Amino acid sequence: MHSTDNWQDMAQTMMISVDAMGGDHGPPVVIAGCEQLLLRRPDVRFLLFGDETAIGAVLAAHPKLAAASEVRHCTVAIAMDDKPSQALRAGRGKSSMWRAVDAVKIGDAQVAVSAGNTGALMAMSKFCLRTLPSIERPAIAAIWPTLRGESIVLDVGATIGADAQQLVDFAVMGGAMARALFHIERPSIGLLNIGAEEVKGLDEVRTAGAMLRDANLTTIAYGGFVEGDDIGQGKVDVVVTEGFVGNIALKTAEGTARQVGSYLRAAMSRTLMAKIGYFFARDAFNRLRAKMDPRKLNGGVFLGLNGIVIKSHGGTDAEGFASALDLAYQMARNDLQSKIRSDLEDYHRGKFGGLGAEPERMS
Amino acid sequence: MHSTDNWQDMAQTMMISVDAMGGDHGPPVVIAGCEQLLLRRPDVRFLLFGDETAIGAVLAAHPKLAAASEVRHCTVAIAMDDKPSQALRAGRGKSSMWRAVDAVKIGDAQVAVSAGNTGALMAMSKFCLRTLPSIERPAIAAIWPTLRGESIVLDVGATIGADAQQLVDFAVMGGAMARALFHIERPSIGLLNIGAEEVKGLDEVRTAGAMLRDANLTTIAYGGFVEGDDIGQGKVDVVVTEGFVGNIALKTAEGTARQVGSYLRAAMSRTLMAKIGYFFARDAFNRLRAKMDPRKLNGGVFLGLNGIVIKSHGGTDAEGFASALDLAYQMARNDLQSKIRSDLEDYHRGKFGGLGAEPERMS
Structure with a gap:
């Protein structure tokens, strides 16, 4: 059932990277949410970042999801009350949150989802993905x-x-x-x-x-x-x-x-x-x-970065987390990132090049 | 029934000055609202500012209210879409809105109420009443x-x-x-x-x-x-x-x-x-x-002026206008203005004089 073995299938599947340690409840809620999305969107696949023992224990009860997921072990989890600067220091390169975002950067996933703390997730997303040229x-x-x-x-x-x-x-x-x-x-x-x-x-x-x-x-x-x-x-x-x-x-x-x-x-x-x-x-x-x-x-x-990141409420349950995942799925499936890129380009072309526009006028 | 003939009564009555031309509906709604408050608060008296013919026509059907009110004729009414500067130019000194506020300044009323446009009412209130010393x-x-x-x-x-x-x-x-x-x-x-x-x-x-x-x-x-x-x-x-x-x-x-x-x-x-x-x-x-x-x-x-002014929603009905009047009544009855004055004085005394406070510290 490893559809990723087949290039044709891989092109059609949607890979979502997930910070499995994020949120108030961590792996049990996150993984149950992934399972709900898999039922709704059979073409979805997951990269699950976090403690492999904790994730494995939950995945064992979800064989179908396990077959659609790849677990990548991380030794650090960002706490819900970590300050952004703290989170960056302790979690850059190795935390489940960072690596879920990084998976989008390196092209392993099309979109990342975390229920971790907003400030840390935004700081990491900015640091890892960087903002778009004009943003x-x-x-x-x-x-x-x-x-x-x-x-x-x-x-x-x-x-x-x-x-x-x-x-x-x-x-x-x-x-x-x-x-x-x-x-x-x-x-x-x-x-x-x-x-x-x-x-x-x-x-x-x-x-x-x-x-x-x-x-x-x-x-x-x-x-x-x-x-x-x-x-x-x-x-x-x-x-x-x-x-x-x-x-x-x-x-x-x-x-x-x-x-x-x-x-x-x-x-x-x-x-x-x-x-x-x-x-x-x-x-x-x-x-x-x-x-x-x-x-x-x-x-x-999160809009304006070189990649799409979705923040789920920290206190949500599996159904709520599945909604965040589904939003991520739709955003990636409908190519939000290239729409943003081309719309920004259109706008800036019009501003500086088109129809005698005077960029100084508004400053 | 003119209780204002008696000094003792006058000290106990509450005089509210009312912009009878304010709001989307003008005198009919404003005056019906006054009547409702009079039933609820028999010690209230009204100074009604506006077109005396229009007000008189409505008051004729409310003899009890007429006995508790004094009408002061004004030739100008501020429109709901007048800009504040326009309203000030056209209405200063003579509009029903200005004179209702001015009645508080000259001590004829304890509080003013208008359902007229917010920008104009605030501009007139600031211009007429001025802000409190430290505000x-x-x-x-x-x-x-x-x-x-x-x-x-x-x-x-x-x-x-x-x-x-x-x-x-x-x-x-x-x-x-x-x-x-x-x-x-x-x-x-x-x-x-x-x-x-x-x-x-x-x-x-x-x-x-x-x-x-x-x-x-x-x-x-x-x-x-x-x-x-x-x-x-x-x-x-x-x-x-x-x-x-x-x-x-x-x-x-x-x-x-x-x-x-x-x-x-x-x-x-x-x-x-x-x-x-x-x-x-x-x-x-x-x-x-x-x-x-x-x-x-x-x-x-409106807080921070030398007198209390209440703004009613412009589109409200008689019951709604009566609520605004009742709020005005309570604010005046419970001496909001002197509470504000003494609280501000206390605060500024503490800030500059008390207990070794250092006013520079926060700057």
Whole structure:
């Protein structure tokens, strides 16, 4: 069953490198998640990095997954509370996290996934993969459930602060991701701001808006400013903001959804009539719960590096980890990385070479 | 019934100045809101600023309210889409909005309420009332529903950006408001940040945190950093942030609550069983709806000026406007303004004079 023996099959399989030691629960959850993805995507193969004894013990119970995986032993595991600098010092070259990312660099895998700590994973990804030529800072893109389906929001916390050019880069990369994930030809992009009028809001955001309008890109449709309440309405396919605001918006939305869920649970268990109502409507409540299940949209995508890395929530379970793996699978299968490269090239060609554009104008 | 004829009564009544022309609906909604508050708070009296014909026509149907109100004719009304500079030029000295604020300045009213446009109201309030001696920039404080009750979040959009000292000022003023509104002796304060560790996040926020810890104030209990999802959990009584982030967090939370409400409505009307369930549990759903009713917590409080001004949502109805009036009533009744003054004085005395503090240390 070693399909990797055959070149034809190898070209068609999708190799995901996995930091098996990452997350709050390590190998048991990570490996159970891999097994779930294998059932869903039979063409997936795994490179599992971590302690071979710990991984082997779990894999022994999953023979099908074992046949689709290769274990690469690592002596170091990055702890969830290691500082990025600490993690780099102790784990560079030898930790399961580093080697999972490095597998993408050396071409052994198409995409890497870790549930390890975000700061360490970003530091290692930057150090190992380096940023794309025109990109100064990577971003983390999250998938946000909306009334119209899903949108992409970036940056949700890779870095604090972004100048106008960086916001424009985020827009281009977010557009590429929307095309890869949602299969939309020209995704709509909004800049997160306060007040929808042109005169309002943050200087960097206003300048980025003018740049995006002037660039008139064929890959994305710039739709102006959006406000906090437009995100969940799905007003645009991609919402662009800098990492501090993006992270706070994301966590505020998650917190509010949980809060309303708590109110609902309390209301439904307070009276006998409510309990009877809950009994009749339990399928509807289950559907609602499934819709709001944070495990379904687990996974932050690191954009702007020479390779795709996906960060899973550290505390998630096997189902949640499988969602992050599936996101990785889709991103690699739909060639996110080459879309980003070519979109960035298009943008920079237009900026410096096309149609009498004046690059100085916006500075 | 003119209780203002009697000095004793006058000392006990609460005079609220109202911009009767503000909001999407003007006098009909504003005046109906005043009537609702009068029923709830019989000791309230109103100064109604605006077109006396329009106001008179509505008041004619509300004789009790008419007896508790004085109408002051204004020839200018600020439009909802006037720019702040435009509003100031056209409305200074004579618009209903300006004169409602001015009534607080000249002592005719204890607090002013307008549903007019935020930018214009803030510009006029700053121009007319001026900021408190130690305050450079005012803030808008919102009341945020939480799992533990309510919290105060500021700034939700008065200005973009805030340095560490301004964040500390917001903390002191928010603490005073929490004492006035929630009757807590020493409210807990958190600084909104990303990542709860001391080493993470925005520089200004980290510096403000150190300043608040060192100040060791008796009026507030500094509780460290909070993240977006901590707000709705009610982790602290007061959440402090700068206006851009605060505005986006507030609108994101409002949008998410509406979004979950839409999911719930859709789920409850999809199948017959769900509809039966809804029928039995309708009291529970009504309670939930009431709990999430944005009209209940309508009103942004302008802090840091020589007088209290409350901004109501422009699109609200009479019930919502009555909530903003009630908030104004409580703020004035519980002497928010003197609490802010004395708390700021305490803070500055401690900073420059107390216990060998070194004001240079934090700079």
